[in-house]
Amino acid sequence: MEQTHYYRPTTLEETLHLLATEQASLLAGGVLLVPFIHSQRLNRPAIIDISAIQELRIQVEKDGKLHIGPLCTMTLLANSQNPVLAKACSLVGNLQIRNQATLGGNILSGARYSDVVPALLLLDSSLVFQSLWGSRTVGLASYLAHKDQRIKKAELLVDIIVTPFPPKSPFFITKVARKQAGTKALVTICQIARQEGNRVSDYRLALGSATPLPARLTEVESLLVNPNTRKKGMLELETWLAENLAGKEYKQRAIYTTVERALIDLLGE
Numbered sequence: 575m576e577q578t579h580y581y582r583p584t585t586l587e588e589t590l591h592l593l594a595t596e597q598a599s600l601l602a603g604g605v606l607l608v609p610f611i612h613s614q615r616l617n618r619p620a621i622i623d624i625s626a627i628q629e630l631r632i633q634v635e636k637d638g639k640l641h642i643g644p645l646c647t648m649t650l651l652a653n654s655q656n657p658v659l660a661k662a663c664s665l666v667g668n669l670q671i672r673n674q675a676t677l678g679g680n681i682l683s684g685a686r687y688s689d690v691v692p693a694l695l696l697l698d699s700s701l702v703f704q705s706l707w708g709s710r711t712v713g714l715a716s717y718l719a720h721k722d723q724r725i726k727k728a729e730l731l732v733d734i735i736v737t738p739f740p741p742k743s744p745f746f747i748t749k750v751a752r753k754q755a756g757t758k759a760l761v762t763i764c765q766i767a768r769q770e771g772n773r774v775s776d777y778r779l780a781l782g783s784a785t786p787l788p789a790r791l792t793e794v795e796s797l798l799v800n801p802n803t804r805k806k807g808m809l810e811l812e813t814w815l816a817e818n819l820a821g822k823e824y825k826q827r828a829i830y831t832t833v834e835r836a837l838i839d840l841l842g843e
């Protein structure tokens with residue numbers, strides 16, 4: 575059996591050098607990777623454990639944006655000041671999973687069933703990747719939609735940039751799952767609105783575990799936000815659900831009803 579090399583760098587620079595020279599798997603919280611290690615299913619000769627890099631655990635606010643280090647755990651974020659993220663992270667798995675699972679790991683390896691990625695989509699989030707040769711920033715929606723934007727060899731996710739809504743903006747995050755704790759979502763429905771007086775000036779809707787990857791329904795959003803086109807928006811939603819979730823009537827119903835109720839709460843209609 576071939577030996578696996580284990581590295582535990584403590585700085586970003588050291589990690590980027592290792593990533594540039596080694597064929598390595600990255601280990602963050604280990605929720606997904608550790609079972610692979612135990613069952614000897616890793617197909618790379620090295621592991622780079624990034625958990626000791628303190629600068630990847632930091633959360634800072636700058637120019638109205640929240641910068642979140644990819645090593646922040648679900649537990650940490652479930653107690654954070656951003657209510658949307660806090661709620662989404664509190665829905666992940668069970669306490670043991672949340673204590674280990676990192677935001678970076680959730681986005682990069684678990685996006686399909688993630689409860690957090692749709693919430694990040696609501697907040698127009700971006701990902702910053704760094705390699706020895708430079709850094710690039712890509713919108714999360716674009717990252718998910720375009721394969722050529724995905725993480726490249728020797729890159730590390732170093733920052734998740736979130737654009738918070740004004741404090742007290744109403745939001746609704748609904749996870750539909752089987753009863754047992756720690757099960758993945760059948761569907762996660764995330765909605766947020768910006769209210770100006772009696773008017774809703776911005777409304778956003780994102781779904782997780784429904785489509786192959788989480789997505790915002792921007793066309794439906796723009797119809798639902800306008801009182802004159804709201805009925806049309808609900809019809810569009812119905813059509814979208816029938817086309818994209820054919821045969822999954824329970825998911826269609828859960829999404830439609832949740833959106834309808836949220837709009838009643840928001841608009842009192």
Ligand SMILES: Cc1cc2nc3c(=O)[nH]c(=O)nc-3n(C[C@H](O)[C@H](O)[C@H](O)COP(=O)(O)OP(=O)(O)OC[C@H]3O[C@@H](n4cnc5c(N)ncnc54)[C@H](O)[C@@H]3O)c2cc1C
Nearest residue numbers: 602603604605606607666667675676678679680688689731
């Ligand atoms: C039993 C169970 C229940 C779960 N329930 C839920 C749930 O309810 N909701 C939900 O959303 N998720 C759920 N998950 C998924 C879980 O949230 C993710 O698996 C977790 O966030 C992965 O993070 P990690 O830090 O442990 O990743 P690791 O296992 O350490 O890493 C996995 C991979 O992520 C990549 N990676 C991680 N960090 C970086 C980085 N900074 N740069 C580049 N690549 C990186 C690497 O490719 C790495 O190999 C569940 C998982 C399990 C096992």
